[in-house]
Amino acid sequence: MCSHYDPQTDPARLRTYFGVEDLPLGLKDSLWPGYHGPFVRKHEFADVGDEAVPFRELLVGSFGLIPHWSKDATIARRTYNARSETVHEKPSYRDAWRLARHCIIPAEAIYEPDWRSGKAVPTRITRADGKPMGIAGLWSVWKAPTSDVTHSFTMLTINADDHPFMRQYHKPDDEKRMVVILNEGDYDAWLAAPATASREFLRQFPADNMAGEQPQQSLL
Template sequence: MCAHYDPQTDPAQLKAYFGVHDLPLGLKPSLWPGYHGPFLRKHEFADVGDEAVPFRELLVGSFGLIPHWAKDTTIARNTYNARSETVHEKPSYRDAWRLARHCIIPAEAFYEPDWRTGRAVPTRISRADGKPMGIAGLWSIWKNPGGETTYSYTMLTINADQHPLMRQFHKPDDEKRSIVILHEQDYDGWLQASVSDSRRFLYAYPADNLVAENPQQPLL
């Protein structure tokens, strides 16, 4: 599970690799649950037929999904990852899944704990080609009693027991999990996929296309 990652916040990179811009200034370079970061979704007016409206739009939201029924935003500390196997039935995520509120989370890298030494060693994982990664997620919208709006998002995860790289993280007896990293050619497909078509995008990213930086020992 991923509770810590570095978002992609460079305007040039966001434009080159995700086709979006206008990112607000002041976002943190490294995020934990409850922090605010960028995510992409299908533009809310993308289907009106106006060529001036882009297909994708960039928003800023809380890392950790805040469902519409939440009393406050503190739930984000526990909803930063959604298990793909149960996302359709868990109260925190099921509405976002049912409404196909798909998003892409632009990231430079994410971190997982390597426990082989008997203690957690943070390990930075990024794409081997140096490009930013697009992580598959779900987004939601929440309003406080005063009517102010907060967007939020969560990362989707899959089982990684058989993944050559991702199976090496977390405690020995824990199930191995991985976030869903999309291929670029699937970005628009994921953003506009129907509920019935959503699961075909939840695949394992090839281990050879990732690099793990561990200060203590090699992983592959």
């Protein structure tokens, strides 16, 4: 499960790889559950027929999905990852899944613990080709008791027991999991897909296009 990642916040890379602009300033460059970061969704008015409206839009939301019924935003500390096998039935995610509220989370890197040495060594995982990751997620919108509106998102995860790269991470006896990293050619299809087609996109990313880097001190 991914609870720590570096969001993609560089305007040039967001424009080049995700086709979006106008990212607010002041966002953190490393995120944990409850922090706010960027996500991409299908534009709210993409279907009105106005050519001036782009297909994708960039929003800022809480890392950790806040369902509409939540009493406060602290639930985000527990809803940052959604298991693809049960996402359709879990109360926190099932409405977003049913409504096909698909999003893409732009990430420069994710962090996972490598336990092969017998202890957890935090490892920074990136795409080997140098491109940012587009992680498949679900988004929601929550209205606080103060009437403030907050967007939020969660990353979808799949089993990685047989993945040549990601099976190296997490504790030896734990199930191996990985976030769903989309192929660039699937971005628009994912954002536009109905709920009945959602699972078609939940595939393992190629192991040969993933790279891990550990802190220098852990290698001594």
